[in-house]
Amino acid sequence: MNTLLIPLADAEPGNQALTISLFTAVVAVTLYITWWASRQNKTTADYYAGGRSFSGAQNGLAVAGDYMSAASFLGISGQIALYGYDGFLYSIGFLVAWLVALLLVAELLRNSGRFTMADQLAFRMKQRPVRTAAASSTIVVSIFYLLAQMVGAGSLVGLLLGVTSEGLKAGVIVLVGALMIVYVTIGGMKGTTWVQIVKAVLLMTGTLLITFLVLLKFDFNLSKLLGAAADNSGKGEAFLQPGLLYGKDLIGQIDFLSLGLALVLGTAGLPHILIRFYTVPDSRSARRSVQWAIGLIGSFYLMTLALGFGAAALLDTGKDSAVAASKGNTASVLLAEMVGGGPGSVGGAILLALIAAVAFATILAVVAGLTLTSASSFAHDLYVNVIAKGKVTEKNEIRVARFAAIGIGAVAIGLAIPAQKLNIAFLVALAFAVAASANLPALLFNLFWKRFNTSGATWSIYGGLVSAVVLVIFSPVVSGSPTSMITGADFSWFPLSNPGIVSIPLGFLLGVIGTLVGKDRSSELRYNELSVRALTGAGAEGAGKH
Amino acid sequence: MEDDAVRERDARAYEVVHEAADFTELKRRYKNFVVPWTVTFMVWYLAYVACNNWARDFMSTQVFGHINVALIFGLLQFVSTFVIAFVYGRFANRKLDPLAAGLNAKYKRERRR
Numbered sequence: 001m002n003t004l005l006i007p008l009a010d011a012e013p014g015n016q017a018l019t020i021s022l023f024t025a026v027v028a029v030t031l032y033i034t035w036w037a038s039r040q041n042k043t044t045a046d047y048y049a050g051g052r053s054f055s056g057a058q059n060g061l062a063v064a065g066d067y068m069s070a071a072s073f074l075g076i077s078g079q080i081a082l083y084g085y086d087g088f089l090y091s092i093g094f095l096v097a098w099l100v101a102l103l104l105v106a107e108l109l110r111n112s113g114r115f116t117m118a119d120q121l122a123f124r125m126k127q128r129p130v131r132t133a134a135a136s137s138t139i140v141v142s143i144f145y146l147l148a149q150m151v152g153a154g155s156l157v158g159l160l161l162g163v164t165s166e167g168l169k170a171g172v173i174v175l176v177g178a179l180m181i182v183y184v185t186i187g188g189m190k191g192t193t194w195v196q197i198v199k200a201v202l203l204m205t206g207t208l209l210i211t212f213l214v215l216l217k218f219d220f221n222l223s224k225l226l227g228a229a230a231d232n233s234g235k236g237e238a239f240l241q242p243g244l245l246y247g248k249d250l251i252g253q254i255d256f257l258s259l260g261l262a263l264v265l266g267t268a269g270l271p272h273i274l275i276r277f278y279t280v281p282d283s284r285s286a287r288r289s290v291q292w293a294i295g296l297i298g299s300f301y302l303m304t305l306a307l308g309f310g311a312a313a314l315l316d317t318g319k320d321s322a323v324a325a326s327k328g329n330t331a332s333v334l335l336a337e338m339v340g341g342g343p344g345s346v347g348g349a350i351l352l353a354l355i356a357a358v359a360f361a362t363i364l365a366v367v368a369g370l371t372l373t374s375a376s377s378f379a380h381d382l383y384v385n386v387i388a389k390g391k392v393t394e395k396n397e398i399r400v401a402r403f404a405a406i407g408i409g410a411v412a413i414g415l416a417i418p419a420q421k422l423n424i425a426f427l428v429a430l431a432f433a434v435a436a437s438a439n440l441p442a443l444l445f446n447l448f449w450k451r452f453n454t455s456g457a458t459w460s461i462y463g464g465l466v467s468a469v470v471l472v473i474f475s476p477v478v479s480g481s482p483t484s485m486i487t488g489a490d491f492s493w494f495p496l497s498n499p500g501i502v503s504i505p506l507g508f509l510l511g512v513i514g515t516l517v518g519k520d521r522s523s524e525l526r527y528n529e530l531s532v533r534a535l536t537g538a539g540a541e542g543a544g545k546h
Numbered sequence: 547m548e549d550d551a552v553r554e555r556d557a558r559a560y561e562v563v564h565e566a567a568d569f570t571e572l573k574r575r576y577k578n579f580v581v582p583w584t585v586t587f588m589v590w591y592l593a594y595v596a597c598n599n600w601a602r603d604f605m606s607t608q609v610f611g612h613i614n615v616a617l618i619f620g621l622l623q624f625v626s627t628f629v630i631a632f633v634y635g636r637f638a639n640r641k642l643d644p645l646a647a648g649l650n651a652k653y654k655r656e657r658r659r
Contacts, residue, residue, distance in 0.1 A: 085616055089595075096591045107638075240614055242606075247598065257596070260592070264591055294631045302624060528564040535573065536649040538650045
C-alpha cells in the first residue's frame with residue numbers, strides 16, 4: 001500500500017506528508033490489533049462473537065464506533081455548516097432510536113440468539129425459510145450501507161489528500177476494501193471490535209478537541225456562536241430555524257416525517273448493530289453497552305452542533321466555497337485547520353492531518369463491521385443451516401465465514417468503483433428504512449406475539465425489504481429529478497425519497513397477514529421457552545465455553 | 547437419541563419456570579415499564595418531527611439571545627433520551643435482574659432433576 005500512497009504525497013507535498021504518515025499509523029495500529037486478535041480465534045463463538053468476553057463499556061465503545069460512520073462524523077457537521085438547524089435533525093432520530101434498542105431489543109436478543117439476527121427467529125420457526133429470509137435482508141442492508149461507506153471513502157480520502165483523479169480514488173476504494181477484508185478474515189469479531197474501540201476513542205478525542213477550540217473562540221457562549229454562524233451564513237436567523245433543508249412543501253413535509261420514522265425505528269433492526277450484543281457475556285452487559293453507546297453517541301452529536309455551527313461561523317460556506325463544493329463533507333476538516341491557527345500555520349496543518357486520520361479510521365472500522373456481519377450471516381445462516389443442514393464442523397464454519405468475507409469484500413469493491421460517479425448517499429437512509437420495515441417487525445413479533453409463525457416472518461421480511469427497495473427505485477432519488485442517481489430517464493411515480501412511512505407499516509401488516517394466512521401453529525410450541533429465555537437468560541449462551 | 551432426551555429435559559425446565567409466579571411478575575414488571583415509556587418517547591419524538599414541519603412559527607420563537615424554541619426542543623430530545631436510558635437501567639437493575647437471577651437459578655435446578 002505504500003507504493004500507492006507515496007505518489008499522492010509527491011503530488012502535493014507539505015500537509016499531505018503529515019496526513020499520510022498519520023494514515024499509515026492508523027493502518028499499522030489496526031493491523032497489529034488484527035494480528036494480535038487472530039491468535040485467539042479458535043471456536044465459532046470466538047470468530048463471530050469475540051468469545052462473548054467484552055465488557056459492557058468496551059462493547060458500548062464498539063457499538064458507538066460501529067454507528068458513528070464517516071457519514072455522520074463529516075456529513076452531519078457538514079449539513080449543519082450548510083443548512084444550519086435542519087442539518088441537526090438527522091442526529092436526533094439517530095439518537096432517540098437507541099431507546100428502541102435498549103427497551104425492546106438488545107437484552108432479549110442477547111439472551112435468545114447466538115451469532116446472527118436470524119438465530120433469534122429460527123429459535124421457534126422453521127429453520128430454512130426463516131434463515132434464508134433473515135440472511136437476505138441482513139446481506140442487502142449491509143451491502144447498501146457498505147457501498148455508501150466505500151464510495152464515500154473514495155471521495156473523502158480524495159478530498160483529504162487533495163486528489164481528484166478517478167483512478168486514484170478507485171485505488172483508495174481498493175485499499176480500503178483490502179484492509180477491511182484483512183481485518184475481518186484474520187481478526188474476526190475480536191479484531192473488528194478492538195478496531196471499533198480504537199476508532200471510537202480517536203473520534204471522541206478528536207471531536208472533543210475541536211469542540212473545545214471552537215467554543216474557546218466564542219467564550220463558551222452558545223448564543224454568541226449561533227449568532228456568528230447566522231451572520232456569516234448570510235441567511236440570518238432563518239439559519240437557526242427549521243425549513244432550510246426539509247419540508248419545503250407538503251410532499252417534502254411528509255417525506256421528512258417518513259425519514260424521521262425510518263431513523264428512529266431502523267437502528268434496532270440494523271444487523272451490524274444487533275450482532276454486537278452477542279459479544280458480551282450476559283443481558284446485563286448488553287444493557288450497559290447500550291447505555292454507554294447512548295452516552296457516547298449523544299455527546300458526539302452534541303459536539304457536532306459546535307462543529308457545524310463553528311464551521312458556519314468561521315469558514316466561507318458560500319455557493320462557490322470548498323465546503324459547499326464537497327456538500328459539507330470537508331467542513332470539519334477545514335474547521336480543524338482554522339481553529340488550529342488557520343491555513344499555512346503549523347497548528348492548522350497538524351489539526352487538519354489529525355482529523356483527516358480520524359475520518360480515515362472511522363471509515364475503516366465501519367466497513368469492517370459491515371463485512372463481518374454479512375459474512376457471518378452468509379456462513380452461519382445460509383451455508384451451515386440452509387445448505388449443509390447443520391452438518392458442519394466449527395473449523396469448517398469459520399473457514400466458510402472467512403471466504404465469505406473475502407467474497408463480500410470483493411463484491412463491494414467491484415460495485416463501489418463503478419458507483420463512484422453516482423449519487424448514492426441515499427443508500428444509508430435506505431438501509432435504515434429496510435431495517436425498520438423488514439427486520440424490526442419480525443424481531444418484535446417473534447418476541448411479543450405468541451401466534452407469530454414462519455410465514456408471518458417471511459412475509460414481513462421479504463415484504464418490508466421489497467417494498468422499501470421498490471419504492472425507492474421508483475422515487476425521485478433514482479430518476480426524474482436533477483439530483484437523481486440516473487439523470488437521463490424518468491420512471492418515477494412514488495413522490496417521496498424516503499419509503500419508511502409506507503414500507504414500515506406494510507412490514508408490520510404483512511407480518512400479521514402472513515401469520516393468519518399461514519395457519520401453522522407449530523411455532524407456538526417453543527414460545528414459552530423463548531420468552532423465559534429472553535427475559536431471564538436461562539440457557540442463554542454464556543462467555544467462553546458453551 | 548440422547549439429544550432428544552436433553553431437549554425434553556430442557557423443555558420441561560423451561561415450562562416449570564414459565565409457570566412460576568415470579569415469571570408472571572417479571573413479565574408484568576417488564577411490560578408495565580416498557581410499554582408506557584416506549585409510547586412516551588415515540589410521541590415526544592414524533593411531536594418534535596411534526597413541529598419542525600408544521601409549527602415553524604412556534605419553533606422559531608426566540609427564547610434568549612440566538613437560542614430559539616427549535617434548538618431547545620431538539621436539546622430536550624437529548625436530555626429525555628439520556629434520562630430514559632438511565633431510569634430504565636436503574637429499574638432493570640433493581641426490579642428485573644433479581645427476579646431474572648432467581649428464575650435462572652430455578653431453571654438450572656430443574657435441569658438437574
